[in-house]
Amino acid sequence: MSWHDLDLLEQALTHSSFTYESRQNSSENNQRLEFLGDAVLGLAVSDYLYRNHPHRDEGELTKLRAALVCEPSLARMARELELGYCLNMGKGEERSGGRERPSILADAFEALLGAVYLDQGLDQAAKLAIEFLRPVINDVLEGRLDRDYKTELQEYVQQRGNEQVQYVILKEQGPDHHKIFTAGVVYKGGLVGSGAGRSKKEAEQQAAKSALLELRREK
Structure with a gap:
């Protein structure tokens, strides 16, 4: 995948601890992109489930979405993409295991989707979200979601x-x-x-x- 604005990718991979330690502007970390990516992810998964499972009612769709858009699932995908190793992170956070912390990995995954959305639009961001989550989607739908x-x-x-x-x-x-x-x-x-x-x-x-x-x- 090619990027139009590499600064967005850099921001998506910058944890708040890095900007805090380097005393850079807090807007340069990935927190705002994570906020945006969360919305993109929710819409992408909801749209996918709605279109591909017309016989499931609202309650079933809600449960499926919750199983997909949750910290363990997102951390799993971030780990598959090795995002933890790519993050700009403060030394203190890194020493405490930040590169493997599920919450940080999940936030980084959402921030990456937020960056893709800004750089290439909703369709591409939604497409990538489903593509990345495909293994988890299959596990959830087939009732074999293993513990992480x-x-x-x-x-x-x-x-x-x-x-x-x-x-x-x-x-x-x-x-x-x-x-x-x-x-x-x-x-x-x-x-x-x-x-x-x-x-x-x-x-x-x-x-x-x-x-x-x-x-x-x-x-």
């Missing part, structure tokens, strides 16, 4: 201090067309959980689930 264990684990360890978790691929097995990955979670210098899956992301989710069980057992 990586987000749960991140929130859990943040409640216990500033230590962060890291994911490592411990091994890969099998041929390329049927490879199995084993991932591990490192916390405070030790391996606290591991899990396997047919993709690195699935393995990391299973490892996070294992780590959550272990850390809660130790509590």
Whole structure:
């Protein structure tokens, strides 16, 4: 995707902690774009559900929209896009785990949509919103929306201090067309959980689930 105004993209990727620490004007961070993107996202999802599910009543549509336009879903998409690594962020916020914080990731995703809306119009922004959310939409509609264990684990360890978790691929097995990955979670210098899956992301989710069980057992 090409941009007409790259300053909008830069603003969408600038967290308020960065402008605060650098003493820049607060209007240059992504908070206003997040406000705009929230409205764009709500309209895009509502329009998609209305047009593609004519037999669902208002209550069903409202529940579906709520499952899609929520912090875990948006943080998941931001993580898929690796927005956390792209953010301009203050050093203090970064040290406290800001690049993995679900609320910051969700806001960045909405800010990005707001920037696309201003740069390329509603149709393109809505199209991208649905395209990005397609995996979540499919999970919700098919009733198989899995828990986001990586987000749960991140929130859990943040409640216990500033230590962060890291994911490592411990091994890969099998041929390329049927490879199995084993991932591990490192916390405070030790391996606290591991899990396997047919993709690195699935393995990391299973490892996070294992780590959550272990850390809660130790509590």
